[in-house]
Amino acid sequence: MDLRQRLPPRPPSATIFNHQKPLTNNENQSSPSTVAAAVDRSLSPVPKASDALPLPLYLTNGIFFTLFFSVAYYLLHRWRDKIRSSTPLHVVTLAELAAIVSLIASFIYLLGFFGIDFVQSFITTTRSEEDGFPLEDEDHSGSKPRIIDPVSSIVSSTGYRTEHDEEDEVLVNLVVSGSIPSYSLESKLGDCHRAASIRRQALERTTGRSLLGLPFEGFDYDAILGQCCEMPVGYVQLPVGIAGPLLLNGCEYMVPMATTEGCLVASTNRGCKAILASGGATAILLKDGMTRAPVVRFSTAERASQLKSSRFARLQNIQCSIAGKNLYIRFTCSTGDAMGMNMVSKGVQNVLDYLQNDFPDMDVIGISGNFCSDKKPAAVNWIEGRGKSVVCEAVITEDVVKKVLKTTVHALVELNMLKNLAGSAIAGALGGFNAHSANIVSAVFIATGQDPAQNIESSHCITMMEAVNNGKDLHISVTMPSIEVGTVGGGTQLASQSACLNLLGAKGSNRESPGSNARLLARVVAGSVLAGELSLMSAISAGQLVKSHMKYNRSSRDIASTV
Secondary structure (H helix, E strand, O other), rough: OOOHHHHOOOOOOOOOOOOOOOOOOOOOOOOOOHHHHHHHHHHHHOOHHHOOOOOHHHHHHHHHHHHHHHHHHHHHHHHHHHOOOOOOOOOOHHHHHHHHHHHHHHHHHHHHHHHHHHHHHHHHHHHHHHHHOOOOOOOOOOOOOOEEEEEEOOOOOOOOOOOOHHHHHHHHHHHHHHOOOOHHHHHHHOOOOHHEEEEHHHHHHHOOOOOOOOOOOOOHHHHHHOOOOOOOOOOOOOOOOEEEEEEEEEEEEEEEEEEOOOOOOHHHHHHHHHHHHHOOEEEEEEEEEEEOOOEEEOHHHOOOOHHHHOOOOOOOOOOEEEOOOOOEEEEEEEEOEEHHHHHHHHHHHHHHHHHHHHHOOEEEEOOOOOOOOOOOOOOHHHHOEEEEEEEEEEEEOHHHHHOOOOOOHHHHHHHHHHHHHHHHHHHHHOOEEOOOOOHHHHHHHHHHHOOOHHHHHOOOEEEEEEEHHHHHEEEEEEEEEEEEEOOEEHHHOOOOHHHHHHHHOOOOOOOOOOOOOHHHHHHHHHHHHHHHHHHHHHHHHHHHHHHHHHHHOOOOOOOHHOO
């Protein structure tokens, strides 16, 4: 039996890069010939005496045990009968002769079974001493991840070797053993690319799982150090589609959307086509202010109310709410082209330090008390707004509704009332009076480097439809009170996301008009949502939803052949 058929496949080592500085402090390093020999040994199967058996060992043992005792019982029974009938024992029948042969064969096997086990354990021990590493346990029937021996394959996940393989092996072994924390590789090596490579290889070995399908090359790991992602081991690929042109406020925009949901980009594109054919949409920015709401505690509720009614609370865009002796202070600030959470948090901390001069008994419980409210559905965002509050509207002509959207104005208005308004109310929706605004918001957010978690409040939207111009045309609008976007900081500076922002003409900070790029992005998000709402509602109204999803959202690949 081939040992390789009984062991789970070893994952290939992680990608290794050639930017390593020579190691110091006389660290143990194997010579190239030694490492190569170790790799050759680790890739070859370990011979076992039981591999020569045609059947699994447990099955072969069962057969011979049963045969031995059955034949022994049969012969003893026959010899007893011969003794009773005075028949010579040396006179045997053909069946008795076959039984004697079977008894001898099974006895030889059972006697040799212990020898097989002894030889197998001897070979295993000898092989382990030669390699210098303990071999893996033979039992791999469970799902428990196995530990890959430290000298598995040095060949990288991308299929090539580098000049620093030997040095990387030492570092990988130290990470696996816990001597070097994985999170400290960047600071110790001074090379983010190589640190991620070593971390990736160590992860494969400790988990026994391959990361071969997770891309590694082609990414700037220095760009995410200290701001986007910690302890990277690769990156996830997402397709980016383009919907448009979206005619918004007299300008055309090609909207990038990163998504894995088939039909989404096509549907949004159809909505853009309908808006363009009807003369375009208009987006209006109502509010622009990021919020942060710390929670502070006083000895009594009366003392908390004194701060609430003080001269500080009368400042514009500060909202206070009391719960017992705890005071929640919601600050709203303009943050320019940045989304601004860190900026506002820093400013609020300075304000709290200043307030403690007049209220020394104030105990700051937390810089965020969830009255902000960030990354959670909250009525305060739905009512007061957070980030950018935008309304986007368009009038779709009757001809476009019929020819492009394949439905009627009356059917759309009725569906919107029963689905987006009444249906959402029955469901107890909070900010969810729409068909699928989160779909479009998420896709644009990921493509342009926004925080995907802020899709929660950014997708708050109410979609309104009504017949205008004597019932011939359709007026559609989306009201989104809390779109949280920025064009500087965070993921917006990564190459792919920066390219998508550049496509919209909203890359980076606008020096001439600070904050205008972020406001433009918010209007584009609202306009894209308008297009997505228009198209999806039309598909539902015309009964085309299931048909279109079967066409664009179902893979034709043979999944079984790709496993």
